[in-house]
Amino acid sequence: MNTAAASRPAGADAIAQGRASLGIELGSTRIKACLVDEAGVQLAAGSHTWENELVDDNWTYAIGDVWQGLHACIADLHATVRERWNTELTQVAGLGVSGMMHGYLAFDSDGEQLVPFRTWRNTYTTDAAARLTAAFGQNIPLRWSVSHLLHAVMGGEEHVGRIAHITTLAGYVHAALSGRRVLGIGDASGVFPIDDATHDYDRAKLEAFSGLAAVADVPWSLASILPEVLVAGQDAGELTAEGAALLDPTGSLQPGAVMAPPEGDAGTGMVATNSVRPRTGNVSAGTSAFAMVVLEKTLGGVREEIDLVTTPAGDPVAMIHTNNCTGDLDAWLQMFTEFAGLLGADIDQTALYRLLYTHGMTGSADAGGLLAYNYLSGEHQTGVESGRPLFVRGQNADFTLANLVRAHLYSAFGALATGMQVLLRDENVALDELFGHGGIFRTVGVAQQVLADALDTPVSVSKAAGEGGAWGMAILAAFAARQAAASGVESTLAQYLADVVFTETEFETTQPDADGVRGYADWLEHYRSGLPVERLAGETLR
Numbered sequence: 001m002n003t004a005a006a007s008r009p010a011g012a013d014a015i016a017q018g019r020a021s022l023g024i025e026l027g028s029t030r031i032k033a034c035l036v037d038e039a040g041v042q043l044a045a046g047s048h049t050w051e052n053e054l055v056d057d058n059w060t061y062a063i064g065d066v067w068q069g070l071h072a073c074i075a076d077l078h079a080t081v082r083e084r085w086n087t088e089l090t091q092v093a094g095l096g097v098s099g100m101m102h103g104y105l106a107f108d109s110d111g112e113q114l115v116p117f118r119t120w121r122n123t124y125t126t127d128a129a130a131r132l133t134a135a136f137g138q139n140i141p142l143r144w145s146v147s148h149l150l151h152a153v154m155g156g157e158e159h160v161g162r163i164a165h166i167t168t169l170a171g172y173v174h175a176a177l178s179g180r181r182v183l184g185i186g187d188a189s190g191v192f193p194i195d196d197a198t199h200d201y202d203r204a205k206l207e208a209f210s211g212l213a214a215v216a217d218v219p220w221s222l223a224s225i226l227p228e229v230l231v232a233g234q235d236a237g238e239l240t241a242e243g244a245a246l247l248d249p250t251g252s253l254q255p256g257a258v259m260a261p262p263e264g265d266a267g268t269g270m271v272a273t274n275s276v277r278p279r280t281g282n283v284s285a286g287t288s289a290f291a292m293v294v295l296e297k298t299l300g301g302v303r304e305e306i307d308l309v310t311t312p313a314g315d316p317v318a319m320i321h322t323n324n325c326t327g328d329l330d331a332w333l334q335m336f337t338e339f340a341g342l343l344g345a346d347i348d349q350t351a352l353y354r355l356l357y358t359h360g361m362t363g364s365a366d367a368g369g370l371l372a373y374n375y376l377s378g379e380h381q382t383g384v385e386s387g388r389p390l391f392v393r394g395q396n397a398d399f400t401l402a403n404l405v406r407a408h409l410y411s412a413f414g415a416l417a418t419g420m421q422v423l424l425r426d427e428n429v430a431l432d433e434l435f436g437h438g439g440i441f442r443t444v445g446v447a448q449q450v451l452a453d454a455l456d457t458p459v460s461v462s463k464a465a466g467e468g469g470a471w472g473m474a475i476l477a478a479f480a481a482r483q484a485a486a487s488g489v490e491s492t493l494a495q496y497l498a499d500v501v502f503t504e505t506e507f508e509t510t511q512p513d514a515d516g517v518r519g520y521a522d523w524l525e526h527y528r529s530g531l532p533v534e535r536l537a538g539e540t541l542r
Contacts, residue, residue: 011043011085018091021481022077022257023474024070025098026169027265028052028287031069033077034470035089036478040501042471044084046077052119059121059377063113066173067246074248090252094481095239096260097177098268098473099169101321102141102190104148106159106166114159117169118148120288121323123378123385125151133302135208138193141307141321142380145191146209146222154214161218165225166191170262174236177243178259182236183227184476186267189309189317192226199314200229230261232312232476232493233483260473260480266292266319267312268472273435273462274502276311276494281431283451283459284469285438289325289416291423293318299427305381305419306427312476313493318429320419322381326440328374328389329408350442357446360405365519368398371526372411373534381415382531386538392530409450410520412440414527417454417520424455435507436461445510453516454524460507475501 014020014037023034033046048069052059081089104118120143128150132140140147145166152160167175168191171183183191185199195202201223209215209222230236239247239257247253269284270276270292281293292309295316299306307319333353340347347355375387391407393399423429434457440447441461452459479496491499 011037011041012087014038015043015081015085015089016087019093020089021094021096021474021478022092023096023098023268023470023472023477024073024173025265025268025470025473026066026069026100026173027469028100031073032470033073034474035077035081035092036471036474038478038482040475040478042474044077044080045470046073046075046080048072048076052121055116057124058116059119060116061119063117066169070173070247071249074253075250078250078252088252091254092257092477094260094477094479095177095257096473096477096480097170097173097262098265098469099173099187099262101187101264101266102143102145102168104145104152104166105169105172106149106152106163108162109164114162115152115157121377122148123323123380126385127151128154131212131214132209133304135212136193136205137302138205138308139302139304139306140193141190143190143321150212150214153218163220163225165227167227168262168264170264171227174259174262176246177239178237179240179243180237180259181227182230182261184261184263184267184312185229185231185310185314186270186312187262187264188227188229190264190266190307192222193308194229194310194314196310196314196316199231201226231314232261233479233490234261235484236261236480258477258481258484260477261312263312263473263476265469266290266309268469268476269437270294270311270317270472271475271493271497272469272472273437274497274505275433275435276313276315276497278315279430279432280435281433282435282437283416285325285412285436285440285447287325287327288321288323289413290319290321291416291420293423293429293431296430299429303422303427305422311493318423318427320381320416320423322415322419323377323379324374324387324415325412327376328372329412329440331389332408354443356405357409357443359402360409361446361449363400363402363406364398365515366522367407367410367519368400368403369394369526370397370399370403370407371523371530372407373527373530374408374411374414375534375538378538379415381419382528384531384535384538388534388537388541390534390537392533407523409447410454410523411527412447413451413454414524417524418528420455424457431457434459444508448508448510449513449516450520452510452512453520456512456517458509458511460509462505462507
């Protein structure tokens with residue numbers, strides 16, 4: 001993305017003339033809006049911070065908070081547009097919504113929410129996911145919507161008989177804005193398995209679901225309550241007058257925008273890094289972390305570490321997902337921020353992070369024998385049902401600040417590295433390019449080097465690495481608007497990204513360091529050996 005070009009006066013014209021496109025992402029910790037021109041150049045952004053809650057042992061967000069957060073985010077975007085471009089945002093060509101992956105939102109025939117939103121972070125669907133995996137002959141993760149649905153059925157939950165439709169967070173918001181109950185294929189592939197040939201739900205697996213004894217008495221068929229599946233660029237409706245008023249109560253934003261199929265944060269990450277072609281992949285690192293590798297052949301069999309999903313265009317993808325990444329690291333860095341304040345040091349938080357990250361890389365390649373488990377929640381990749389952040393060191397460990405920070409940087413990718421070894425080594429999946437994006441990559445050369453060493457693979461990061469999925473969703477929205485105006489002359493998503501969006505993007509590539517690769521491998525071996533202690537912590541530290 002050529003961010004420097006955003007200073008052109010043409011940006012004001014694109015906004016005033018309604019040629020810009022808007023992407024919205026409801027992430028785990030921030031709701032973000034990103035406005036781009038036809039070539040994907042970012043023109044403005046807005047954001048709002050929010051957090052999940054643990055209510056009755058369920059990680060959730062209140063639906064009211066979704067709309068309050070969106071209102072605050074759009075208000076912030078309006079303010080940025082006025083300040084930067086001296087114009088008003090009243091019309092956009094394309095609009096798209098992305099959300100944290102999968103989870104479970106269930107509604108009755110009147111559109112009323114039946115139970116609180118159940119997010120990807122919940123790990124109580126173990127039995128349901130195991131039954132589905134056995135029935136489908138494909139790994140079905142705990143966070144997938146179908147796992148949550150079967151869990152509710154098996155538990156005899158009262159709301160099950162009243163379900164009229166289920167969806168994801170992105171699908172819910174999209175339906176409210178457009179009146180269309182649809183999902184982009186990438187998000188849909190985490191609701192229920194997709195048939196790569198038909199770009200729709202796998203019919204054989206739908207039949208296998210209906211054959212489960214547990215669902216024999218439910219009053220609905222699964223196919224009837226699932227959203228329609230669309231690929232990138234297909235018609236997903238338009239922003240209605242009711243939707244515009246719901247999104248922007250000030251009345252500034254007008255209806256009529258072409259709506260892109262709603263996507264999950266995994267799909268928008270692939271778009272944001274131009275990794276939608278076979279043998280390309282990306283790692284998105286935030287509250288959770290996941291790697292997406294576009295496949296050129298099917299895998300050898302069922303692997304519980306690997307999820308089979310798709311790109312927004314419908315191509316098969318192997319996904320390594322972890323529930324935990326930067327949350328515990330951020331908590332430690334906040335403590336150092338507090339300590340700096342006690343010393344009277346007036347230091348910017350970003351600068352402090354950069355200082356500590358950079359110092360951490362001067363530590364021992366194996367982090368001096370220090371171990372950190374960043375499990376704020378359970379971690380399926382390593383078999384931890386209930387997580388507890390844990391820091392461990394031996395009596396003779398080299399307990400220095402540099403090693404402390406390095407251990408926590410290593411921990412951010414520990415579970416991910418465990419799963420990626422299965423994909424790259426055991427399954428021999430080919431990977432030519434791996435791109436990193438997310439806030440942890442903003443400090444140049446630190447997390448990027450850690451990840452390259454952890455996976456023994458070159459890692460590339462662009463200057464847009466911290467922008468994340470809101471920009472990727474804005475690109476999908478611009479693509480949808482372009483396709484709608486093409487009068488039958490269509491291009492593929494891969495062509496659009498290569499020929500229009502990423503023509504001038506510069507990537508910085510970091511090669512694995514031999515000492516770092518050996519050091520991380522040693523650290524990871526100890527990390528795995530210590531997992532029984534982490535599991536015990538989850539059982540005993542209530």
